[in-house]
Amino acid sequence: MPLIKIRDLHFYRGDRAIFEGVNIDIHRGKITAIMGPSGTGKTTLLRLIGGQLRPDKGTIEVDGQDVHKLSHRDLYELRKRMGMLFQSGALLTDLTVFENVAFPIREHTQLPESMVRDLVLIKLQAVGLRGAHDLMPNELSGGMARRVALARAMTLDPMMIMYDEPFTGQDPISMGTLVNLIHKMNDAMDLTSVIVSHDVAETSEIADHIYLLSAGKVIEQGSPVQLKRSTSQWVQQFMQGLPDGPVPFHYPGNTLEQDLLERKDAV
Amino acid sequence: MIETIRSLGRWGLGSFERLGRGHLFLVKILMGIPELFLRFSLVIQQLYSVGVLSVFLIIIAGLFVGMVLGLQGYNTLVDFGAEESLGVMVSLSLVRELGPVVSALLFAGRAGSALTAEIGLMKSTEQLSGMEMMAVDPIRRIMAPRFIAGLISMPLLAAIFSAVGIYGGFLVGHGLLGVDDGAFWSQMQVKTDWYGDILNGVLKSVVFGVVITWIALFEGYDATPTSEGVGRATTRTVVHSAFAILGLDFILTALMFGG
Numbered sequence: 019m020p021l022i023k024i025r026d027l028h029f030y031r032g033d034r035a036i037f038e039g040v041n042i043d044i045h046r047g048k049i050t051a052i053m054g055p056s057g058t059g060k061t062t063l064l065r066l067i068g069g070q071l072r073p074d075k076g077t078i079e080v081d082g083q084d085v086h087k088l089s090h091r092d093l094y095e096l097r098k099r100m101g102m103l104f105q106s107g108a109l110l111t112d113l114t115v116f117e118n119v120a121f122p123i124r125e126h127t128q129l130p131e132s133m134v135r136d137l138v139l140i141k142l143q144a145v146g147l148r149g150a151h152d153l154m155p156n157e158l159s160g161g162m163a164r165r166v167a168l169a170r171a172m173t174l175d176p177m178m179i180m181y182d183e184p185f186t187g188q189d190p191i192s193m194g195t196l197v198n199l200i201h202k203m204n205d206a207m208d209l210t211s212v213i214v215s216h217d218v219a220e221t222s223e224i225a226d227h228i229y230l231l232s233a234g235k236v237i238e239q240g241s242p243v244q245l246k247r248s249t250s251q252w253v254q255q256f257m258q259g260l261p262d263g264p265v266p267f268h269y270p271g272n273t274l275e276q277d278l279l280e281r282k283d284a285v
Numbered sequence: 286m287i288e289t290i291r292s293l294g295r296w297g298l299g300s301f302e303r304l305g306r307g308h309l310f311l312v313k314i315l316m317g318i319p320e321l322f323l324r325f326s327l328v329i330q331q332l333y334s335v336g337v338l339s340v341f342l343i344i345i346a347g348l349f350v351g352m353v354l355g356l357q358g359y360n361t362l363v364d365f366g367a368e369e370s371l372g373v374m375v376s377l378s379l380v381r382e383l384g385p386v387v388s389a390l391l392f393a394g395r396a397g398s399a400l401t402a403e404i405g406l407m408k409s410t411e412q413l414s415g416m417e418m419m420a421v422d423p424i425r426r427i428m429a430p431r432f433i434a435g436l437i438s439m440p441l442l443a444a445i446f447s448a449v450g451i452y453g454g455f456l457v458g459h460g461l462l463g464v465d466d467g468a469f470w471s472q473m474q475v476k477t478d479w480y481g482d483i484l485n486g487v488l489k490s491v492v493f494g495v496v497i498t499w500i501a502l503f504e505g506y507d508a509t510p511t512s513e514g515v516g517r518a519t520t521r522t523v524v525h526s527a528f529a530i531l532g533l534d535f536i537l538t539a540l541m542f543g544g
Contacts, residue, residue: 065414068417068418070414070417070418094420094422095420097417097418097419097420098420100418101418102415102418104411104414104415104418105411106410106411108410108411108412108414108415109412109415110412110415111406111407111410111412121419121421122419122420122421125419125420125421125426126420126421167415170419
């Protein structure tokens with residue numbers, strides 16, 4: 019049985035459909051990637067899984083529980099077992115790195131200070147930032163901030179972690195470090211990982227299964243190898259990063275001639 | 286014409302919806318308050334940033350307002366040979382009206398705007414979402430302690446404002462204009478009523494504290510998560526707080542002293 023089961027998901031922002039009948043299974047212990055062009059609602063999907071948004075139709079089950087039928091208390095209990103890494107890191111800017119990682123422990127447990135310290139240092143050691151525990155978030159690079167956020171997401175030993183665009187805007191070294199960390203953590207902690215990304219090469223390197231989303235639907239799914247061999251032109255355009263194809267280079271609108279010949283006041 | 290009516294309707298519906306969201310937000314904050322008795326350190330941290338950091342501004346403003354009251358009051362009273370009542374005039378003006386109202390306006394500008402900017406930035410940098418996903422309710426963890434801190438700080442700041450103001454009035458009245466100090470203090474003590482004047486003033490400042498902090502927190506929480514959105518929310522906090530203070534002051538004054 020999958021850890022996350024999404025069925026017939028519909029979600030609208032105003033009149034605009036973000037998802038129209040999406041079905042996704044995320045299996046335990048695996049790294050599943052949700053990929054697609056910018057603006058396809060990948061981050062929205064993570065917020066729906068985390069219960070921060072409500073679908074207009076359809077269900078999302080996490081570990082057998084329908085996320086959107088849970089009471090406030092039960093949803094918060096479930097979230098203790100879900101980690102999430104935000105694109106910005108979402109570190110608390112008035113707390114040091116140490117206090118950021120200690121935050122979930124202090125909020126949810128009554129552990130003595132010595133144990134909190136040990137736990138935090140172990141988590142920071144795992145992401146290679148034990149030496150940076152006294153720094154403030156504004157003293158960290160983007161890659162370091164994400165590693166601290168990863169350490170924080172792991173503090174309560176969750177069953178799963180959701181990564182929102184973990185590789186965006188990273189230099190090659192930080193990117194390699196993050197790819198390696200996500201892979202290692204998943205195996206070492208027996209986690210289930212969901213990565214939302216449009217970085218094809220890095221994500222394909224570690225994902226066990228990929229879902230490709232576009233225009234509110236799952237266009238294709240399979241292992242990275244299967245997707246690379248797909249005969250779909252859309253999939254090939256996305257996986258190879260081709261500038262034109264089924265996803266047009268030009269945003270839909272009038273032809274260039276129409277716009278140039280039109281009177282200015284009619285624009 | 287039809288479009289004007291439509292946009293008016295949209296504005297009306299939007300305003301009512303926002304008002305509803307604001308009230309639900311307040312209810313959630315109030316429900317989070319009992320937990321704070323177990324974690325009062327969170328409130329103490331906020332008492333410092335909301336209250337203590339506003340003290341200097343309040344002292345300076347109170348001193349000058351009191352000195353101006355002393356000058357203006359003397360000029361009026363001396364025509365009637367009643368300059369020895371300057372103490373009463375200064376103390377009643379401050380304790381009943383100017384203390385709560387001016388300190389609330391300053392509090393909205395200093396602490397209210399800072400609260401909105403802080404919460405708005407926390408929202409735009411996903412810190413509030415991050416807390417929710419760590420199973421920590423930001424309304425209970427972030428909003429409730431700030432709300433209580435505002436509620437406690439406002440009457441204390443108003444009291445400091447009035448006390449410093451009275452002393453400012455005394456400095457001008459006695460030191461500069463030669464009003465007898467015994468008459469100044471004794472008339473003030475006799476004519477200023479503990480329940481009718483001082484407690485009513487305190488009640489006003491408690492109401493202002495609740496309203497300003499509520500507006501400031503809600504504007505930050507409801508801000509569009511962009512730099513422009515946070516800027517607008519901060520402006521709205523100061524403007525809406527000012528309207529609320531002045532309007533409520535009239536209503537409270539009518540209820541307390543109108544009859």
